[in-house]
Amino acid sequence: MIGKAKERIKRALSKSSRSSWSSSYSRDTMSVDYGHHTNVSRDEEETPAVPRPRLRIRVLTMVEQIAVKNDYEWEALELLKKQNFGHAKRFETRFLIKTGLKQDMNNALTAVGWENFADIVEPGSQLLTMEFLISLAIEETGAETKVYFRLFNEQFVIKLKDFSIALGFHKRCILDPNELAKKHRYDRNSWWSAISNEPVSSKNSIVSIHNPTLRFLAKWLAMVVHPHADPRLCSLPELQYLYAMAKHIRCSPVRTMLTYWQKMISGKSPIDMTSLVTRIARYIGVLENAEVTFMPETEAFRYEVGLEHFMQGHMMREGPGNSIFMCYPGYDREIKLPCPSLSLYSVNSLTLQMEKKEPSRRSVAGPQTRSRARQNQQARVGPSSQAPPAPTTA
Structure with a gap:
């Protein structure tokens, strides 16, 4: 069953267009376009210009709180439950x-x-990353590319350039x-x-x-x-x-990063881009007044090379x-x-x-060669003979 789920997920990810994807979401989801962030510095980018409800409390402390919208997301979530998660290496x-x-x-x-981008110090959240990955989609419309994802059951749409800036790459990077x-x-x-x-x-x-x-x-x-x-x-x-x-x-490596992230769902490697999901969440402002479970800063979750x-x-x-x-x-x-x-x-x-270096010379004598040498030695000496059994007394 898991194998079939992986195959279905791979087929779904291979589709270049997700035009019908957005219609599967409920009407109360929020769609925000952050295209206006292009010409601002990173310090200014931390607070989105789109007003958000300040008193809303967002909670994600257990996997049951992750809202699943369709069969693809359900299968992806089931696969992610079996994966290992960690902070960025x-x-x-x-x-x-x-x-x-x-x-x-x-x-x-x-x-x-x-x-x-390189200074990655944010703590990672397994739950936030799971929700982000199952809802992640890329849509190509002419010369424009948009990135879709959900956090705390809120829908977001960000232009690729702004997504790159959110990760910390320079605004003048080619995409x-x-x-x-x-x-x-x-x-x-x-x-x-x-x-x-x-x-x-x-x-x-x-x-x-x-x-x-x-x-x-x-x-x-x-x-x-x-x-x-x-x-x-x-x-x-x-x-x-x-x-x-x-x-x-x-x-900017944003395009290839997104491709790698989508493959993580059915992959075998530990999922350790969790810190970057936290960075994205902070960029769009959803961690304010939020209650979310982060992974501990221990060796089990943070691999240092x-x-x-x-x-x-x-x-x-x-x-x-x-x-x-x-x-x-x-x-x-x-x-x-x-x-x-x-x-x-x-x-x-x-x-x-x-x-x-010149390859070192090694003996190629193996079991068969040694066995053949023993046979040749026995042929020269003659067949081995056994002493007759000693007489026994009654």
């Missing part, structure tokens, strides 16, 4: 400072217009990553060659990226922006955003005196961190001069 602060990459990463995030190829000379093959010595494939590994800052940014993208099941890989959209960071191009994670992925190692090294499996070079000379915006090349 982040790097361990001491570890990041120890690498010497924190400031370089901040510079890259500022260059791409993500400085306000379509495909424009990188059309207007900024992005080419997947040449870009991968510029940051790696490995051939391009559908599963580009983060460990193949040379520059330490780009490596950490790629890992952060796989953890926070597009949280997916295998954080060792760098997806095609993530390659585009690494390019934008390196080239100082303001580009440190040196051990990178050591397991063969990307780093610890040296004498608590020193740390950036590793390149299969190559003859390691980089001791911090290494200011490899700063993202100061290097002439994003690849390192390295030679591949």
Whole structure:
């Protein structure tokens, strides 16, 4: 039954138009368009200009309070009940400072217009996220894209640009990553060659990226922006955003983030974009006078990435005196961190001069080879004989 529900949800998400979707909601739902927020700063964006009832108390403290509007939402909610939820992942602060990459990463995030997005400190709510995900829909109408969702059983409609601003991305960010190829000379093959010595494939590994800052940014993208099941890989959209960071191009990942979020419902990865749902809720003002259950700030709900994670992925190692090294499996070079000379915006090349190691020679003798050797030895010595049994006495 769960398998059939997942298939129905995937089919529903594949539909590009949700024109009939809005008619399924009750007449008392509220629809608000925040298109007027485009030219205001983030501080001003925290309070929507649309007047809202100040005395209304919104409550979401149990899953039974989530209103389900149709079969799709019921099936999605049933799947989400079986999922694990958490706050947004982040790097361990001491570890990041120890690498010497924190400031370089901040510079890259500022260059791409993500400085306000990257500081994710909001607490996450499992219930609020469940309601948001089951009601999330994207509608394309000509040149305009709108995002539909519900919070506290209130319906909201926000233009894609304003949704991007609500998440913390700069208002001048381009919204379509495909424009990188059309207007900024992005080419997947040449870009991968510029940051790696490995051939391009559908599963580009983060460990193949040379520059330490780009490596950490790629890992952060796989953890926070597009949280997916295998954080060792760098997806095609993530390659585009690494390019934008390196080239100082303001580009919002809002489109690909929404796509990833919709896939989370039937996915296997923990749902840890809960903090961003809280950020959206605060942006539109629904947390005022609200009673909502947030997840605790404990290790069980907040995963922090440190040196051990990178050591397991063969990307780093610890040296004498608590020193740390950036590793390149299969190559003859390691980089001791911090290494200011490899700063993202100061290097002439994003690849390192390295030679591949020669494969070590190993014995290929296996059980069959050893068995054959014993047989040859017995053939030379002769068949083994057993001593006759000793006579017994009555």
